[in-house]
Amino acid sequence: MKTRNGCREWRELLGAYALGHLAGDERAGLEAHLEGCAGCREELAALEPVALMLPHGDPARFELAPEPPPELGRRIASTIEGEKQRAQQRRRRRTFGGFALGGATAAAVAAVLLLFVFGGSSQDASQPVRFTDLPEGISISATLEPHAYGTEIHMYVHGVPSGTLCRVWLKGPRGASYPAGTFRYRWGDDSDAVLSSALDISRTREVVVDTGKRTFVAPVNPPGATATIGQEETT
Amino acid sequence: MIQLGTSTRGALSRERDVREAYAAHSGELYGFAVRSLGDAGLAEEAVQETFVRAWRAGERFDPKIGSLRTWLFAILRNVVIDLGRARAVRPAVAEGGVEPSVEPLDEALLAWQVEEAMRRLGEDHRRVLVETYYRGRPYAEVAEELGVPEGTVKSRVYYGLRALRVVLEEMGYED
Numbered sequence A: 001m002k003t004r005n006g007c008r009e010w011r012e013l014l015g016a017y018a019l020g021h022l023a024g025d026e027r028a029g030l031e032a033h034l035e036g037c038a039g040c041r042e043e044l045a046a047l048e049p050v051a052l053m054l055p056h057g058d059p060a061r062f063e064l065a066p067e068p069p070p071e072l073g074r075r076i077a078s079t080i081e082g083e084k085q086r087a088q089q090r091r092r093r094r095t096f097g098g099f100a101l102g103g104a105t106a107a108a109v110a111a112v113l114l115l116f117v118f119g120g121s122s123q124d125a126s127q128p129v130r131f132t133d134l135p136e137g138i139s140i141s142a143t144l145e146p147h148a149y150g151t152e153i154h155m156y157v158h159g160v161p162s163g164t165l166c167r168v169w170l171k172g173p174r175g176a177s178y179p180a181g182t183f184r185y186r187w188g189d190d191s192d193a194v195l196s197s198a199l200d201i202s203r204t205r206e207v208v209v210d211t212g213k214r215t216f217v218a219p220v221n222p223p224g225a226t227a228t229i230g231q232e233e234t235t
Numbered sequence B: 001m002i003q004l005g006t007s008t009r010g011a012l013s014r015e016r017d018v019r020e021a022y023a024a025h026s027g028e029l030y031g032f033a034v035r036s037l038g039d040a041g042l043a044e045e046a047v048q049e050t051f052v053r054a055w056r057a058g059e060r061f062d063p064k065i066g067s068l069r070t071w072l073f074a075i076l077r078n079v080v081i082d083l084g085r086a087r088a089v090r091p092a093v094a095e096g097g098v099e100p101s102v103e104p105l106d107e108a109l110l111a112w113q114v115e116e117a118m119r120r121l122g123e124d125h126r127r128v129l130v131e132t133y134y135r136g137r138p139y140a141e142v143a144e145e146l147g148v149p150e151g152t153v154k155s156r157v158y159y160g161l162r163a164l165r166v167v168l169e170e171m172g173y174e175d
Helices: A006-011 A014-018 A024-036 A038-056 A071-100 A104-118 B015-037 B040-056 B068-089 B105-120 B123-134 B139-146 B150-170
Strands: A127-130 A139-147 A150-158 A165-171 A177-184 A193-197 A206-210 A215-219
Touching: A006 A024, A006 A038, A014 A024, A014 A038, A014 B150, A024 A038, A038 B105, A038 B123, A038 B150, A071 B015, A071 B040, A127 A215, A139 A206, A139 A215, A150 A165, A150 A177, A150 A206, A165 A193, A177 A193, B015 B040, B015 B068, B015 B105, B040 B068, B068 B105, B105 B123, B105 B150, B123 B139, B123 B150, B139 B150
Parallel strands: none
Antiparallel strands: A127 A139, A139 A150, A150 A193, A165 A177, A165 A206, A206 A215
8 A cells, every 4th residue: 555644645535535436455544544533534524515416416517607698687777667666656646646535625626637637527537446355476556547549558467477468458337348458477577568448447347357367357436437327338 | 605795684675786786696596597497588587587576575685594695596496486387387498508407496406506616616626526526537547638647636636626615615505
């Protein structure tokens, strides 16, 4: 057997030993040294878990070092900025809604303002729609806006599987459905889907979103809805 | 463990903190996402969703419980699971030259850790570990090919394993 001087020379065999590559006299000599050397035993104990991890690696992948594309960071920043703006818009809408419903005087002022801005009655106001009893992790909301052609729907969905095809339609007073269109939800894209339907906002009673596995329905109570009662719907 | 200078409670609630976290960890997160999803496009989606979720929940991050890196990996793990479920319904085509992984997620994470650590090793150390361990070649043959004594190959295997341990510890590995 080759004579080895001191721990250092024995220690340099510990890697091959931990991998099960030492045999014969070299192995026997190292094991004899280990029996009397606490420092080398400690060093071996530190290497063994690493040696046990090696089988999990695939050497064909050692050369692959995928890097995220340069624009990914900007996309994330842009998504976060968009989500912040959306939250601010919601807060403003809630603030306005609270003000409008705050009292008779406030309601009268709001009605005058709406009449001035839209040239019509208060039923022309944008209408936030709340979806309740949603499963944990899923957020759905909508805002309806009046137009001469019907209703514009700003649809926000979050939390369903990425790639989910969402179908949206409005329902009138007698339950007739008016298609509003489809969109595909993608993770990271938190912009509203802007859709439109031929149904007038004053006659809209429900917003329905079908995500394939589940259908979500939210009630709509447009102000001044009584003015349209009796009109016939067509599908 | 890798720790960020900004790792205080709520460290990800500001956009500037997200940018710092992205600069520090996006490479690793993306590498793991590609390894486990096998699709560069899905991996981008997963990393984006991870940072957006982290920003939304930024106030809840507490460095006393774990490092920012560990927290981001935990979020990414959930995102990958969600994406895996979505893909089970809608089979995807692999892109980016990487075969899709079919391993369970924890195995994929372990595999990625070893592969990333091997990539960070010096060439001399990686080479002897690949030749002797993964290719099972005799030490004498490797020594001859490299033009060094057989004892040098053995010592490089030893120092290579030590270096690998240090790299794994830097990546957050603990016994």
